[in-house]
Amino acid sequence: MDINETIRTQLAHRTIREFKDQKIPREIFELLMEVARRTATSTGMQACSIIHVTDPEIKSRIAEVCKQEYGARVPELLIFIVDQYRNDQIAKEKGCFVETARDMDRFFAAFTDACIMAQNVVIAAESMGLGTVYLGSILNDSEKICELLKLPELTFPVIGLGLGYPNQNPQLKPRMEMRLRVFENTYTVFENYLDEIKEYDEEMRTYYDLREPGRPVDSFSNQVVVRLKQYNPKRQEILNVIRKQGFDLMIK
């Protein structure tokens, strides 16, 4: 089957953590923002925004939150945010003071918008030879990110994205078979997951062995255990910060 350029780019996706010391030309950056603009958006409301972090001081403070030093070195850093502030202001200027701008439905619609916009930018960037790294780690301390970026009420950081020209060419990371992730009509529960992922576990061990020979290699299932044991109250208690930013959790 003939695979087009777009899909070829998508199938070749790797996270890039080392970038060349080369700025992204302004016209390319603007094209990325135009792609962002054209992204699908829930009920047309366009309730997400982007903070383009260029100040090295703010960048390095974000990298501290992320606990990923390369965060400070990414040539371009974007933070995608939930933004119900703008539409709430528009409504108020029209004399409409409704509380529904604060509900979690609006929050999730905007959160979804922000994620799909980020991925749209990722693909556009990769199609032009740029490398990307998602920084989910901004949520290590979402309150600090709100403070650094001076996010007003009804906004919230969703995900960070580093962009630049790649200075590494990492291998594709093995992924679980899709028969374990795509189900027809109803969710499929497997009897024994370790059996099902046996080959994948092995593939991951080989991948790590090749990537960093000599280092203890790890299977996927071991990584799952390690990850699930990780404990960070600030991440876990994210809803408290969301409420602080003005959203009404509406818990019964």
Next chain:
Amino acid sequence: MDINETIRTQLAHRTIREFKDQKIPREIFELLMEVARRTATSTGMQACSIIHVTDPEIKSRIAEVCKQEYGARVPELLIFIVDQYRNDQIAKEKGCFVETARDMDRFFAAFTDACIMAQNVVIAAESMGLGTVYLGSILNDSEKICELLKLPELTFPVIGLGLGYPNQNPQLKPRMEMRLRVFENTYTVFENYLDEIKEYDEEMRTYYDLREPGRPVDSFSNQVVVRLKQYNPKRQEILNVIRKQGFDLMIK
């Protein structure tokens, strides 16, 4: 500036609601799933899954939840879901019974994974001439969707996606200028949003007038007011269903 095919596709994005009565060939569907598989995923955990809804009965019940009759007519319907169930099972099979699989940090990581995977599939589909429609409306009744798809604990529906060959060629929908949505370093609050979006409001009026002549046309700011006034307790109280699915909200 030279614009590549990928970006050309992205800039031409429109929601498609009418599809030809033509199935998506199996090899194309499988390629879309391969693109889904290669999508970036938070800490490599692959904590989202897809329910491919093919049963006309389930499809039409989902369309009822969506209150969008075309939902039942989309040739292919995918529901992207948060899936921490699989990794929790893997951990348990390894003798690790941690409660952190249930926290909202894992929920949001998986939610983000699901959204960016959906958008990756959208672009791959559009690059092959398919049309797409996001169905955020599955969250009109997330509890019902969990029931219809038999979603186990630690899973949750994120977004629906309809796919097929387009049977319409709608105009591009005007979007707000990005200067109102992209800010440098810190969030920019504007003094008067209605002033800032004056031209955009006008552009939207013209767009609707051309789309459906004779129908009362609407500006963006009017739509914001209408949307914000919409009230659906089942959508607003989404966190209660997330908790019912086994997640620990960790509200202080």
